[in-house]
Amino acid sequence: MGKYVIAGNWKMNKTPAETTALIEEIKPLVKDATCDVIVGVPFVDLAAALEAVKGSKIGVAAQNCHWEKSGAYTGEISAEMLKAMGVGYVILGHSERRTYFGDTDVTVQKRVRAALDAGLTVILCVGEYLEQREQGITGEVVAMQTKIALGGVSKEELSRIIIAYEPVWAIGTGRTATAEQANEVCALIRKTITGLYSCQTAKKVTIQYGGSMNAANAAELLAQSDVDGGLIGGASLKAPDFATIVAAAK
Numbered sequence: 001m002g003k004y005v006i007a008g009n010w011k012m013n014k015t016p017a018e019t020t021a022l023i024e025e026i027k028p029l030v031k032d033a034t035c036d037v038i039v040g041v042p043f044v045d046l047a048a049a050l051e052a053v054k055g056s057k058i059g060v061a062a063q064n065c066h067w068e069k070s071g072a073y074t075g076e077i078s079a080e081m082l083k084a085m086g087v088g089y090v091i092l093g094h095s096e097r098r099t100y101f102g103d104t105d106v107t108v109q110k111r112v113r114a115a116l117d118a119g120l121t122v123i124l125c126v127g128e129y130l131e132q133r134e135q136g137i138t139g140e141v142v143a144m145q146t147k148i149a150l151g152g153v154s155k156e157e158l159s160r161i162i163i164a165y166e167p168v169w170a171i172g173t174g175r176t177a178t179a180e181q182a183n184e185v186c187a188l189i190r191k192t193i194t195g196l197y198s199c200q201t202a203k204k205v206t207i208q209y210g211g212s213m214n215a216a217n218a219a220e221l222l223a224q225s226d227v228d229g230g231l232i233g234g235a236s237l238k239a240p241d242f243a244t245i246v247a248a249a250k
């Protein structure tokens, strides 16, 4: 299916000096990776990360961006600013942004638009809450999140979108979706993209699974037919664990 991409989401962890140290530790461990490798770091660590990844194939992601280019938005960072400093990727619509900071499907769509316009590649997170899974509406929720976020995204632009299926109940909980559950929803996302674009286009999109993926369970999750990689939180902060997950993505 899509190209394998393993991305770390460091969340609100690490100072610039710690960022340099962790990337220096990761670099030799992933030098033979056959997949794309990305680290998603806090805004204040982006400069250190960009410097540290030099000479490697590791990409650097921010964890959010605003939809306006500039203006009176105290505390915000624009996609243009990220692009100007050399950042290649941005994680958008993460469930922690949706749950704690008021991100909605509509604001996620606006952020996606701004990121694409600035030339960034987006890691777009979608996923259901436990109550929604228990109600049997996972498919509807994830399809709607995907459709709204991709509203106005052209077929050409879709090549700069990675989708991360992250069931909210599995994030940071140690409770991983089964390989079957992960594959079922990733396949459903691909079907949604087929409906919006075409089968050919949908096949090329990278669809990651995220939610307590770790060194022990990565191989099984990544072996699923519709899982093209992972978005890794906790385990991405431990270089050997992250490297094991990267090695499993082939």
Ligand code: PEP
Residues within 6 Å of the ligand: 009, 011, 166, 170, 171, 172, 173, 174, 210, 211, 212, 213, 231, 232, 233, 234, 235
């Ligand atoms: C995440 O933050 O996107 C994530 C999947 O976290 P964790 O791996 O810790 O569940």
